[in-house]
Amino acid sequence: MNGRKPVVGMVGWRGMVGSVLMDRMRDEADFDLIEPVFFSTSNAGGKAPMGETPLADAHDLEALKRCDVILTCQGGDYTGEVFAKLRADGWDGHWIDAASTLRMEKDALIVLDPVNRPGIDRALAAGNRTWVGGNCTVSCMLMGVGALYKAGLVDWMVTQTYQAASGGGAQHMRELLTQYGALNEAVRPLLDDPKSAILDIDRGVIARQREMDGSEESKQFGAVLGGSLIPWIDKDLGDGTSKEEWKGMAETNKILGLGPDAVGGSNDAAVPIDGFCVRVGAMRCHSQALSFKLKRDVPLDEIEAMIAEDNDWVRVVPNEKEATMRDLTPVAVTGTMTIPVGRIRKLAMGPDHLGAFTIGDQLLWGAAEPLRRMLRILIEA
Numbered sequence: 522m523n524g525r526k527p528v529v530g531m532v533g534w535r536g537m538v539g540s541v542l543m544d545r546m547r548d549e550a551d552f553d554l555i556e557p558v559f560f561s562t563s564n565a566g567g568k569a570p571m572g573e574t575p576l577a578d579a580h581d582l583e584a585l586k587r588c589d590v591i592l593t594c595q596g597g598d599y600t601g602e603v604f605a606k607l608r609a610d611g612w613d614g615h616w617i618d619a620a621s622t623l624r625m626e627k628d629a630l631i632v633l634d635p636v637n638r639p640g641i642d643r644a645l646a647a648g649n650r651t652w653v654g655g656n657c658t659v660s661c662m663l664m665g666v667g668a669l670y671k672a673g674l675v676d677w678m679v680t681q682t683y684q685a686a687s688g689g690g691a692q693h694m695r696e697l698l699t700q701y702g703a704l705n706e707a708v709r710p711l712l713d714d715p716k717s718a719i720l721d722i723d724r725g726v727i728a729r730q731r732e733m734d735g736s737e738e739s740k741q742f743g744a745v746l747g748g749s750l751i752p753w754i755d756k757d758l759g760d761g762t763s764k765e766e767w768k769g770m771a772e773t774n775k776i777l778g779l780g781p782d783a784v785g786g787s788n789d790a791a792v793p794i795d796g797f798c799v800r801v802g803a804m805r806c807h808s809q810a811l812s813f814k815l816k817r818d819v820p821l822d823e824i825e826a827m828i829a830e831d832n833d834w835v836r837v838v839p840n841e842k843e844a845t846m847r848d849l850t851p852v853a854v855t856g857t858m859t860i861p862v863g864r865i866r867k868l869a870m871g872p873d874h875l876g877a878f879t880i881g882d883q884l885l886w887g888a889a890e891p892l893r894r895m896l897r898i899l900i901e902a
């Protein structure tokens with residue numbers, strides 16, 4: 522950027538996604554390459570996380586307009602309040618955003634550079650200035666099996682997700698743990714007694730879960746998650762699908778540059794993707810079972826090699842019990858950049874039907890990392 526360090530406005534840096542982003546930026550020494558300006562929606566004038574300059578007001582358009590890049594993890598309401606005003610005022614800096622608000626706008630590129638770097642480079646050359654992180658489930662899935670899409674092998678895909686509490690936000694994670702604690706407490710004396718009947722314990726748990734259901738104790742999720750699951754995530758689109766399920770096809774194809782929503786439009790048909798998105802009691806890893814109809818029968822060893830070679834973070838886990846239980850769980854993946862893909866096998870429907878299971882930390886590849894890497898691409902452009 523003209524030989525000087527770009528001024529990067531950091532908004533939402535102390536939230537959950539923002540904190541993960543800050544850690545990654547520190548780890549990768551990104552702050553050495555930029556002049557950060559930290560903003561706040563609640564504490565303008567307060568102490569910034571680094572440097573001596575106090576926090577700027579995140580609604581001060583003049584301060585925002587001085588930034589070459591604004592990187593926001595503040596959320597969709599903030600984007601809705603500020604982005605259009607800045608553009609209307611003539612600000613033509615780069616806007617990098619974690620929120621979904623702008624994702625399907627025609628000029629917004631969904632960034633996941635290990636998958637769509639050529640698309641990012643083309644958009645950059647064409648003067649694009651709006652870069653949005655993808656839905657966490659979609660980004661983690663494409664980091665795992667993007668190779669199959671890049672090779673044009675996918676006829677269609679069905680997803681069954683197992684999404685962590687963190688996807689709802691920090692309060693949701695707290696609520697899940699509080700519910701687990703309350704359930705344990707409800708049956709502790711019975712648990713401590715090895716001679717107690719398991720069905721008595723079970724009755725105690727379900728009674729406590731039903732007491733929580735619809736009460737203050739389940740107000741974040743709207744239903745009990747501890748010891749249960751919730752097969753609906755995000756809005757009801759009114760046609761039998763949830764918005765999270767809709768994102769699977771819409772965002773995947775947009776990232777891949779396929780179908781009418783691709784930036785600049787594309788004559789290539791969108792790949793049909795559908796399935797069910799389910800909230801489970803995991804903390805911050807989204808897992809998903811994938812079923813593919815491939816365009817042709819490809820031997821399993823070739824498929825595994827394609828997946829393994831696709832990027833530096835994907836790891837093929839042998840489809841064996843021991844390796845699966847060791848390496849293909851949220852416990853193994855949380856806090857790491859690794860995207861394991863396992864349970865890879867041909868399905869009973871025929872040799873062109875493939876199954877796989879993949880997991881990703883939804884705060885890293887699912888949220889913060891694609892944004893951090895986009896900033897790096899801009900710095901190095």
Ligand SMILES: NC(=O)C1=CN([C@@H]2O[C@H](COP(=O)(O)OP(=O)(O)OC[C@H]3O[C@@H](n4cnc5c(N)ncnc54)[C@H](OP(=O)(O)O)[C@@H]3O)[C@@H](O)[C@H]2O)C=CC1
Pocket residue numbers: 532533534535536537538539560561562563564579594595596597619620621657687688689690691883884887888
């Ligand atoms: N959670 C997720 O899994 C994903 C979220 N996103 C997007 O990122 C956005 C932000 O999500 P998330 O990070 O979970 O949101 P948080 O609620 O953790 O943070 C958002 C903002 O809330 C304010 N805030 C108020 N109280 C606190 C507190 N006690 N601790 C920290 N911050 C506080 C901060 O703003 P201030 O400093 O200005 O007061 C902060 O930037 C979402 O709205 C969504 O659009 C995208 C992908 C995944």
Ligand SMILES: N[C@@H](CC(=O)OP(=O)(O)O)C(=O)O
Pocket residue numbers: 619620621655656657684685687688689754755765768
């Ligand atoms: N909807 C995701 C989290 C998220 O923030 O998604 P999006 O960025 O698409 O709104 C979940 O609940 O797991």
